[in-house]
Amino acid sequence: MTDLLLQAGGFSAIVLDMGSLAPEYALRVPLATWFRYRVAAEHSQTSLLLLTQQACAKSSAGLVLHMQTAEALQEEASVFTGVEHGVVVARERFQAVPVNVVPMRKPPQSERCAGWQSKTAWAGLR
Amino acid sequence: MSTPGELYACLYAREFPAQTVLRLRPELRKKPCVVMDGEPPLEQVCSLNGKARRMGVMVGMTRVEVETFSEVTLVPRSVSEETATKMALLECAGSFTPRVEEVTSELAFLCVLDITGTEKLFGPSATLVETLRKRVQALGITASVAVSRNFHAAICRARGMSSSISVIVIPAGEESVALALLPLSVLMFSEEHAATFALWGIRTLGMLAALPEKELIARMGQEGKRLRQLARGELPHLFQPIEPPFKLEEYRELDSPVEMLDSLLFVVGVMLEQLVIRATGRMLALASLTITLHLEAGASHTRVVRPALPTNDRQFWIKLLHLDLEAHPPQAAILSLKLTAEPGSTSKVQMGLFSPQLPEPSRLDVTLARIRAIVGEECVGRALLRDTHRPDAFRMEPFAMAAGTLAEITCQQQRVAQRQLRPPEKTFVTLQNERPTAFFLKTKRYLVEKAYGPWLASGDWWNPELWSLEEWDVVAHSIDGSLLCGRLVRDLARNGWEMVALYD
Numbered sequence: 102m103t104d105l106l107l108q109a110g111g112f113s114a115i116v117l118d119m120g121s122l123a124p125e126y127a128l129r130v131p132l133a134t135w136f137r138y139r140v141a142a143e144h145s146q147t148s149l150l151l152l153t154q155q156a157c158a159k160s161s162a163g164l165v166l167h168m169q170t171a172e173a174l175q176e177e178a179s180v181f182t183g184v185e186h187g188v189v190v191a192r193e194r195f196q197a198v199p200v201n202v203v204p205m206r207k208p209p210q211s212e213r214c215a216g217w218q219s220k221t222a223w224a225g226l227r
Numbered sequence: 228m229s230t231p232g233e234l235y236a237c238l239y240a241r242e243f244p245a246q247t248v249l250r251l252r253p254e255l256r257k258k259p260c261v262v263m264d265g266e267p268p269l270e271q272v273c274s275l276n277g278k279a280r281r282m283g284v285m286v287g288m289t290r291v292e293v294e295t296f297s298e299v300t301l302v303p304r305s306v307s308e309e310t311a312t313k314m315a316l317l318e319c320a321g322s323f324t325p326r327v328e329e330v331t332s333e334l335a336f337l338c339v340l341d342i343t344g345t346e347k348l349f350g351p352s353a354t355l356v357e358t359l360r361k362r363v364q365a366l367g368i369t370a371s372v373a374v375s376r377n378f379h380a381a382i383c384r385a386r387g388m389s390s391s392i393s394v395i396v397i398p399a400g401e402e403s404v405a406l407a408l409l410p411l412s413v414l415m416f417s418e419e420h421a422a423t424f425a426l427w428g429i430r431t432l433g434m435l436a437a438l439p440e441k442e443l444i445a446r447m448g449q450e451g452k453r454l455r456q457l458a459r460g461e462l463p464h465l466f467q468p469i470e471p472p473f474k475l476e477e478y479r480e481l482d483s484p485v486e487m488l489d490s491l492l493f494v495v496g497v498m499l500e501q502l503v504i505r506a507t508g509r510m511l512a513l514a515s516l517t518i519t520l521h522l523e524a525g526a527s528h529t530r531v532v533r534p535a536l537p538t539n540d541r542q543f544w545i546k547l548l549h550l551d552l553e554a555h556p557p558q559a560a561i562l563s564l565k566l567t568a569e570p571g572s573t574s575k576v577q578m579g580l581f582s583p584q585l586p587e588p589s590r591l592d593v594t595l596a597r598i599r600a601i602v603g604e605e606c607v608g609r610a611l612l613r614d615t616h617r618p619d620a621f622r623m624e625p626f627a628m629a630a631g632t633l634a635e636i637t638c639q640q641q642r643v644a645q646r647q648l649r650p651p652e653k654t655f656v657t658l659q660n661e662r663p664t665a666f667f668l669k670t671k672r673y674l675v676e677k678a679y680g681p682w683l684a685s686g687d688w689w690n691p692e693l694w695s696l697e698e699w700d701v702v703a704h705s706i707d708g709s710l711l712c713g714r715l716v717r718d719l720a721r722n723g724w725e726m727v728a729l730y731d
Contacts, residue, residue, distance in 0.1 A: 102598055109594035111586025120646065120731070173677065173702040173712055181679045181700035183643050184712060184730060219641035221730075 103149075107138060110145035117151050124155040135161035156191065165191040174218060183220035189213060234343045235378050236356050238320060238363065239385035240336040240370040244274035247312045248302045250367035251479045251497050255300055259284070261293055264304040273304055274334055277390075286334075302482070307563075311478040312336075312368065315505060317471035319362050322508055323355065326468040330382065336370070337385070339378060341466055356394050365504050369393075377402050380460030383432065386413040402460025407433030414457055420447065432458040473509070475502050475568035484523055484560035488552055491520075491561060496545055498566045503539045506570055512537035514571025516544060518552075522559040530555055534592040535626060537571030543589045550596040554604075595626065616684050617694055618716070618727060619647070644731040645714075651725035656715065663699055663715060668726055673703035673711055685719075695719040700730075 103117050119127050135151075135158040142149040151158055156165045169187035176182045190213045197208075240246055244262040249255055259282050264273035272288045279299055293299055313329075316336055320327045326341035342355060349355040356372040363370045373384035375397040384395055387409035397405040409432045411424055423446075429435050435458040443451040456462035477498040485491050495518070506513055515533035522528060532547045586594075599607045608623040657665040665674050678701050685695035697717040704710055712730040717723070 102601065105594050105597050109586055109590050111591065121648070170710055171712070173710065175677065179679060181677075181702070181712070181730070217641055219643045221643045 103138060104141070107141035107145055107147060107149070110147070112145070112147050114148040114150060115142075117149065120152040120154065122153070124153070124157070127153045127155065127157045130157065132159055132161065135159065139163070160194075162192070163194045165193075167191040174220070177224065180223060181221060182224040183218055185216065185218050187214065187216040232343055233341070233376055233378075234352060234374065235376070235381045236340045236342050236352065236359065236372055236374045237381035237385040238316070238336070238338050238340065238359065238370050238372055239382075239388070240316070240363070240368050241334075242274045242276065243312075243332075243334060243336045244304050244309060245276050246274075246368050247309045248305070249276060250312060251308070251477070251494070251501070252302075253497060255302070258300050259296070259298055260300045260302060261288075262302050262304050263290060263293075270303075303480075305480045307478050308480060311476060312366075314471065314474060314476065315366055315501070316363060316368060316370075317469070318473055318505065319366060319508065320359070321471040321473070322362075323349065323359055325470075326466065327471060328467055329469055335386075336368070337382065339381060339466075341468070342374070353394070353396050356396070360393055362508060365508075366501060371395075373397065375402055375405070375460065376400075377460045377462070378464035378466065379457050379462045380406060383409060383413045383457065383460070397460075403433075403436055403458075406458060406460050407431065407436065411435065414454060416450070416454060420450065420454070423447070473570070475505055475513070475570060477501055477566045478563070479565075480563040481561060484562055486560045488549070488556070491552075491564070492545055492549055494564065495548060495566065496541065498564075499541050499544055502566060502568045503541055506568065507539055509570070510573065511570040512539045512573040513544065513568045515569045516548065517567040517569075518548060519565040519567070520557050520561045521563045521565075522557055522561055524559060526559060528555075528557040533625075534589065536588045536592075537573060538589055539573070540589055543593065546593050547596050550593070550600050554600040615686060617686055618684075618696065619649075646729045646731050648727055648729065651716070651727045654715065654724045654726050656717075656724040663701060666701075666703070666715065666724070666726075668711070671705050673705050675701050675703045677702040681717075693720065 103115060106112060106115050138149055139158075139161040141147075151162070156162065156167075158165075167189045169189060171184045171186050173181070174183045174185055197211075244264070245260060248262055249260060256276075257278075259276065259279035261272045261275040261279050261284055263270040265271050270290045272284060272286050272293060275284050275286065279296075282296055282299065284293060284296060284299060290301065293301060313336060317327060317329060317338060320338055320340050324340045324342055324345060328339045328341075330337040330339060340359075342349075342352060345355060346352070349358065352374045356374055360370060360372050371385050371388040371393045373381045373388060373395045375381035375384060376399050380397060380402040383406055384397060387406075388395060395405075411421070411430060411432065413432070424430075424435070429438070435455060438455060440452065440455060443455055447454070453462060479494060479498060481494065485494075499516075502513060502516075514537040515531060517529060517531045520528040530548075530551050532544070532551050534543075534547060538544070595607055605623055608625045610621045611624055613620040613622060652668055655667045656663045663675050663678050665672060667673075678699050680697070680699035682698040683696070684698065685693070687693045695718075697719055699715040699717075700712075701715050702710070702712050713726050714728040714730075716725050716727045718725065
């Protein structure tokens, strides 16, 4: 299915959610498959986002993000309000090559980790 | 006599049964071909193409006589195909004028168009008839067109036209001159009258027109007067227009039962081409296609293909039909097929220079059809919630392109994603004061840190499948310290606990 969508082209992003699969099953997918997906995504200018419990695309992945253990928000006593996430860049394939030219503007700074809160639809605004 | 303002164009297609057969069978166009009519032992040639005629085949020959010519292809006559072709031609004529009259003819197609006052739309009559002839040619039928101020003069001139000339415009007042050299066979009269004229030595319309009127009536009665007026191009006519419906339909009977899908698609390709030509003639595109296959043992198999956007791309339609028929193959060999198309307006989408890239609609349709063939019809589309609080109640509906600009969904804050577990995981829950305190999920024990609830929901009490649930949002930690936020549901009807969703 992912193959078909990648070959069709025109999509900005395709998400392949294998988050429910145990790592031992996800790792059974041959590496050639991930390599094929990477080439197809490059040709069709599509971002392919793969969600797994363990990084299994290996060297085919352009960027590997490791989601950190979340913390539940406890803003309300009666309803579940949301989760606080954290993410760390585990590996990055293409990094900006340092140059000697000093740019006029301040270049974007590299950030290796980030955190954010996601809230449930029924949580009130604060 | 004709009213000064009137102008008629007669569209005449000779050897209509043969032309109909060859229209949808391009592979036979370069071969001598005859169309046989009648019950099997007594079949006779009713129509033939030029190549067969040059070989010496004639109308009225029996099957045995025709089979002495080794290269001639015999095809049975199909009235249904002729009707479909006739409708296509009438509809084509109807795109030039709303006033079209069909003249019944056994082995030819003949219709007359009232083109009075169409100069401003289509130019002079010569230009109009040339365009009409080309449009008919595109439909696979070779026809001749004659224009005259007299209805019958146009018919006679079209019938008497040689195959080298295809368009003729008779100037006003010169009808009798234009008809003078035509043979008497262009008039439809009885054998008795034909014998009389042969006895008198009358062979052309000019000779008939020159006969004195009173003496002719004295010998042949009012029919003589009518024939003389016809020959002079003066017979008046009350125009009886029909309303040809715009119906995109093609029918083809197969020469032998077909089981292979590829062979069928070859035939479908030719029929589709005709439908596309007809739709393009009206600045329309095909919005949906219905294929009806008539199978052996009297059954029929109907499939409808409807892409997101109307299109006239023949290859794309063939691909969609191929995928659909592969997913839903007919259960027996195919005897005949009918293609019906619904017209839609050709869509033009203005793309912005900086707008995000979108999948090309036709390619997306083919991709969706391929996915549908793998996962099933009901698993592709977009999910829509049903009007109920029952958990997991949704239905799938086909993708549809939004007519206007897409409304931007603004969300002020990040939302928690809910990963639905399908099927739900059965759990064993420990309760304390009617609140969950611990549970087992996939052989792992979790201690509930926070439990929000219970949220009660029930419904369908008027149905046998009534449901009643107690929902808990839980924040739990396992023994090894991993966090789990999820939704525990207790089925009150069956008194069982399930983990139905995880908050990501």
